Amino acid sequence: MTAAYDEFAEVYTAENETSLMNAYYERPATLALAGDVAGRRILDAGCGAGQLFEVLREKGAVVSGFDQSAGMVAHARRRLGDDADLRVADLADPLPFPDGEFDDVIASLVLHYLRDWNPVLAELRRVLKPGGRLIASVNHPMMVNLTHRHEGPRPDYFESYTWTDEFELHGQKARMTFWNKPLHAMTDAFTAAGFRIAVISEPHPVPEARELFPGDFEILDTFPSFLFFVLEAE
Template structure:
């Protein structure tokens, strides 16, 4: 039997708890969001597609910086929370295993795909669809669990992709893909992207007030996240 995550909206069961956790939490507010925003650059007066938007925390920051935000998530409750948080945005329930049929080719300036690629079974197809709706001079910003940190926690063959099930500290059960950094880069390549930058971010100074231990560990160990800015490869002709 081939490993798969499946298309159940895992975060639906704890969407409200996740919002409370991520709004001001170290890993989201002081680590991943600042890294992704830095890679997105100036978003004033541009259209940003927030893929797997969650409860709208990134979308709120994008809108605050002047972006026109379109978003979707697999979880209906997450979409409801995003609409409440960013009423000026355009959000809908959608699973990345299906095409973005409501978006035209080359219709968005940026795509943000934060901490969600590991939940997608056919990642190349999903990335190709994000590539399709992105303008030629646009950019995709993708963040994911750091593959080295995954390997440290779970062991096994680092180069063998596999699905694991894990229970996080709040009792949230999740199922997701473990893949190497090489595979993530190769999937972006096959989807028609060129990697422009890759960050192994460090948490902000404010994170130390939340947890000095986690702040210091993330400054010395590759156990958190990484973030990539990729641009459409003009050689693909897509």
């Protein structure tokens, strides 16, 4: 996915700022699950252009972030300043942080790009303090079944499989590939990595989005696109 995000980093950043899915749904839900972060040491894993990093820092957290895409990290640095702890790193590789460094890791819409979660979750567990939290959001496992109901055979919910989404952002075509997993495969991976599942959440978009996105709001308000977890390191 590195090349894809490098290619449309600018238009993706612009879309992420104000879109229903990001600004009025995923980001508020993630921040609500994080709660009071003042004084907490947080790793923003897959930080993108730094929108979540910025809010967490404003709320008093001490934040570090990394992303696989150098283009996205460049946008984040312009937003956050040269003093922000930002790095180019791959979530699938060993992370450049010591053991037990963070109170929280936030993985916002990143795990679903990966086929094998086991080594990734082991690394995220390693950099967390005992009792620390992993707050993660992923594509809802039923989303593809809903999307494909009029497009030939429905995917087998119980299988892990890849699918590609093609869309347009501010006049530029984009293409992203994801791995879809059933819920039990996700929860099995979390517990195998040493996490206790504290919360599974299927939130609604924030109410003020109703007037801004009337048609899309109703769809998202009645069927979730993302699934959210709060996991505690045992």
